[in-house]
Amino acid sequence: MKFSLSTILAAAAAATMFLASAASAADPKYTPETMKAVDECKLLKRDKKEMPAAIEGVKNVTPEDVKKMLDAKQKLVLLDNRPVEEYEKEHLPGAIRLNSDDLLENSKLAADAGLKVDDVIVVYCNGELCWRSPAVASMLKCLGYKNINWFRSGLPGWIKKGYETAEGKK
Amino acid sequence: MGKDSKQSFGSSLVKTEDWMAVWLGFVVIIAILVAYQFKLFDLNQLNSNFKWTTDSQVSSRAAKWKASIEPLAKEAEAKGEQGAVVRLTALREALDKGDREQIRKAAGKVTNLGGIPAEIGKEVEDRSKASLDKVFTVKNISAAVKIGVAFLLLSAAGMAVLGRPVVPYVIGFPFVFALAWLARFLAGNAFPTDYGIEYVIFALFVGLAISNTVGTPRFIKNAVQTEYYIKTGLVILGAGLLFFEIVQAGALGIIQALLVISVIWYACFWICRKLKVDDEFAVMLSSAVSICGVSAAIATCGAIDGDKKKLSYTTSLVLLCAVPMMILMPWAVKAFGVPDLVGGAWLGGTLDTSGSVVAAGALISEAAMKTGVIVKFSQNALIGVAAFVLSIWWTFRAGAAAGERPTARVIWDRFPKFVIGFIVASVLFSFVLNLDMVSDTKARLAELRTWWFALAFVSIGLETRFMDMIEMEGGRPAAAFILAQGLNVVWTLILAYCLFGGIFFAAPNIQ
Numbered sequence: 103m104k105f106s107l108s109t110i111l112a113a114a115a116a117a118t119m120f121l122a123s124a125a126s127a128a129d130p131k132y133t134p135e136t137m138k139a140v141d142e143c144k145l146l147k148r149d150k151k152e153m154p155a156a157i158e159g160v161k162n163v164t165p166e167d168v169k170k171m172l173d174a175k176q177k178l179v180l181l182d183n184r185p186v187e188e189y190e191k192e193h194l195p196g197a198i199r200l201n202s203d204d205l206l207e208n209s210k211l212a213a214d215a216g217l218k219v220d221d222v223i224v225v226y227c228n229g230e231l232c233w234r235s236p237a238v239a240s241m242l243k244c245l246g247y248k249n250i251n252w253f254r255s256g257l258p259g260w261i262k263k264g265y266e267t268a269e270g271k272k
Numbered sequence: 273m274g275k276d277s278k279q280s281f282g283s284s285l286v287k288t289e290d291w292m293a294v295w296l297g298f299v300v301i302i303a304i305l306v307a308y309q310f311k312l313f314d315l316n317q318l319n320s321n322f323k324w325t326t327d328s329q330v331s332s333r334a335a336k337w338k339a340s341i342e343p344l345a346k347e348a349e350a351k352g353e354q355g356a357v358v359r360l361t362a363l364r365e366a367l368d369k370g371d372r373e374q375i376r377k378a379a380g381k382v383t384n385l386g387g388i389p390a391e392i393g394k395e396v397e398d399r400s401k402a403s404l405d406k407v408f409t410v411k412n413i414s415a416a417v418k419i420g421v422a423f424l425l426l427s428a429a430g431m432a433v434l435g436r437p438v439v440p441y442v443i444g445f446p447f448v449f450a451l452a453w454l455a456r457f458l459a460g461n462a463f464p465t466d467y468g469i470e471y472v473i474f475a476l477f478v479g480l481a482i483s484n485t486v487g488t489p490r491f492i493k494n495a496v497q498t499e500y501y502i503k504t505g506l507v508i509l510g511a512g513l514l515f516f517e518i519v520q521a522g523a524l525g526i527i528q529a530l531l532v533i534s535v536i537w538y539a540c541f542w543i544c545r546k547l548k549v550d551d552e553f554a555v556m557l558s559s560a561v562s563i564c565g566v567s568a569a570i571a572t573c574g575a576i577d578g579d580k581k582k583l584s585y586t587t588s589l590v591l592l593c594a595v596p597m598m599i600l601m602p603w604a605v606k607a608f609g610v611p612d613l614v615g616g617a618w619l620g621g622t623l624d625t626s627g628s629v630v631a632a633g634a635l636i637s638e639a640a641m642k643t644g645v646i647v648k649f650s651q652n653a654l655i656g657v658a659a660f661v662l663s664i665w666w667t668f669r670a671g672a673a674a675g676e677r678p679t680a681r682v683i684w685d686r687f688p689k690f691v692i693g694f695i696v697a698s699v700l701f702s703f704v705l706n707l708d709m710v711s712d713t714k715a716r717l718a719e720l721r722t723w724w725f726a727l728a729f730v731s732i733g734l735e736t737r738f739m740d741m742i743e744m745e746g747g748r749p750a751a752a753f754i755l756a757q758g759l760n761v762v763w764t765l766i767l768a769y770c771l772f773g774g775i776f777f778a779a780p781n782i783q
Contacts, residue, residue, distance in 0.1 A: 191384070260355075
């Protein structure tokens, strides 16, 4: 078997270029600033660090706030941003699923999920170390949603308060 | 000079084991990335599950689990986290009752509490659901078989290109792989897992048990390729390390290496002279002990045009000495609470083969293993420089009688080329690929590299015969080597503390 040096190097270069270009198909609708915010959350997650304390243009809400809103039967959309297995295992009552990875690939999913521009939206995931809900908050902001609330302590914070949860499919 | 300096660069790319390991590693990495990108198949099916806990093991752990839950429940109570209290109490009650299924469910609820409760919940959940029959499902066994077949085809192709015997390799490989599987299976039980006894130890002992009793059967020998497996695994490991971690730890590693090599080399040489070991032998032993064992001994032998018999003696000494060290040193690191990074750097600086560094590091932690490997590589990278300096010194000493004139080319010739593959893989995963691809393929690549490492550790066991130590003639060279190694262990520990302990420099952040 005989390979010339140039063939090998060319093949290696081609493979690298190919892999580099095979970027995740993030929806081009998101602005560079949004993508930067999302990537920052992912990096924090990779380094096992807490997410930022707040996101500009997004309101932080506590478990008590969310509980009050739900009890007052206030009209709101509760968005669970985690993978389907985690959702089915346990989620907040009445929450619907909007996975952060999916939304990143396809921004239309927000509208498909029934979100209206003026809806009161609450996003949550697995608490302070979870990148998903802050990322979704940034994406929704970019897509023009006006009233986004970030439930930063997420499901763990909710459970600790002793509030009811739900399980199974929706 | 070594024979590979006569090859053209182009042919060395396919004819040397170092480069072949780079290609094999790249093929594995690229295959995983392509399969991920085009969703060719579910990458999860490559994962083998080796975790198993018997019923009695679950109940014998209940007390320990309860003990760790109690304070958490109290803490939650104090903080007014009523929901956490309810779940932790439910788990405690389930543990009291001892019903495995109920424990699993209660533990599953605790995992959603986040933080430390989640970690304990996860452990209890994993343990209580890991019954032995889950290891022997068709899906689980077929995952291992698929990897075995893929590795066999890949590595056999590599052997063919290298011009080594392929058929005997193909016959022997399944046995080595089966032993690796056995080692991982034994290590998957709750008992060794609790005591931190990893597959590494089992792989070694499975191999040692065979080679030191019935002897390694002839038909397996051709598939006992420690270096080939470990280098391929190390190239894949590069994908799991951030480039800046390598640079940061590598810089400290080179400082450590320079200090280790210069001091220990001279100390060993001095001991050898005191013990009246001849200079030729002394030079080889000194390089082996201070730089990196086998490859350094080979390079030195080339540099001074030494006696091949003395070389093989030195090589066996290095391999034999590594086995007790790779078990005792990680134990010492844990027993005396040495920080992981310091421990890793210590192993990387003292253990003489890459395989033993990986094995010993893995016994401490992932971070220790990675640090050890980087430090080891920094040291390996200096082989060429050492060979160059030695050959000049030897030529002058011998009065420049005959032979080739030393040239700086030897620095490149002796450079361990698979380190380049390791660095390229790290650059690819640190800068080129997008974050999702990196995070989603990480665990798969770690699984595959574990298989390569397991093959290598079984091979180390299979090729190590303690009888060789006794049969070896003389004893003085061995004594000198062991004395110098002892010195090396102490000196390197001091250096590792200074460099990686965060005393004079910020400790690298390796996870």
